[in-house]
Amino acid sequence: MTVLPPMVTADRVGLVACDHCGALSPRHPGRMTCPRCGGVLHRRKPDSLNRTWALLVAAIILYLPANLLPVMVTTSLFHKTHDTIISGVVYFWNTGSVGLAVLIFSFSILIPILKMGALGFLVVSVRHGSARTRRQRMVLFRIVEFVGRWSMLDVFVVALMAGLVRFHSLAMVEAGPGAAAFGAVVVLTMLASFSFDSRLIWDNDERCDER
Template sequence: MTTALSHGLWACPCCRRLCRPSAGNRGGAGRCPRCGATAHPRKPDSLSRTWAFLIAAATLYVPANLLPVMQTSSLLGSSRDTIISGVVYFWTSGSPGLALLIFSVSILVPLIKLGALAYLAFSVRRPGATGPHRLGRLYRAVELAGRWSMLDVFVIALMVGMVRFRTLATIEAGPGAAAFGAVVVLSMLAAASFDPRLLWDASGPSSHEH
């Protein structure tokens, strides 16, 4: 497979211009002649940083769903609600659509996104199992989902607002909310750290990772 890298060309991360580095600088960084940005043949330590963010996000995914995301106090008492209990609350209170929305964007979508990124990172090390075209489409799907990552936080805020409106309660954020926000940010960083060009490098006659 013929690639720009095999011909000694790099893509500028800012203006996307193809750059040809100097003869003694083919393994490090160079300057784009158009915009002056620093260009690399591939994102430095792409897989290492991707795995680091993924492991951190997966570790925080458990407390994000098990710890309370909000603490409610009202005349009827106080309660500590998790994301799952919020889903159950809206389901039993006659709002199944909102319950499914919260379950999808707060539990299902983050889990699928982390799994897809882990599969992509694993495929770079074990090429041949899946074609690069399919892996490229999977990465574009993950990237598209990343643009809606903050929807998870919005839904949590909506859930808090709905409970406040219905019960006239005083609500405070719980430790689960911080863990959930960290999962969203770490998953976005993992997607940004992954270099999809490694998928094509792995499928070629030789692998390149810098």
């Protein structure tokens, strides 16, 4: 049976890649700066897992009020209603706008849950030094990154929902506290994805100081 040699990486040969311009520089003790752009060099993103986990926990906590508190307050001539994201989905479903109801449910409820679950799985698997399914986990992170590029669609969908309700009912629509919590969830999940260093997936099983 042929044993393949370990893959040669920049870290194995003592090089550090700049996060800003991509230039490779020799690694040495102490503070390092990129000779090309002057950016601070790190072997791995400082405190990557702890930062990602903290941002993720904050997003999970805010996800509850984002869905339980009203995202919009509708005031008409006869009554005043407080609508959550879920009630908006039900509203469009019952009025025949099934496609819009599915769109709001997907971007505002389903995708944030899947994104937070995927990031949590990646942090836990790296923290425990799992060497299995590295390639699959890298694919999962790329999917999370791709979804993160469209994260602001979540906020846009909520704004679209408010506009359509105003159009159909000719009422005054104002943003509720749930909208602020939902926007915070979107920002926090984006920051959590940015803080996670995917190179930790390919590191050795022992924990590194940068974790």
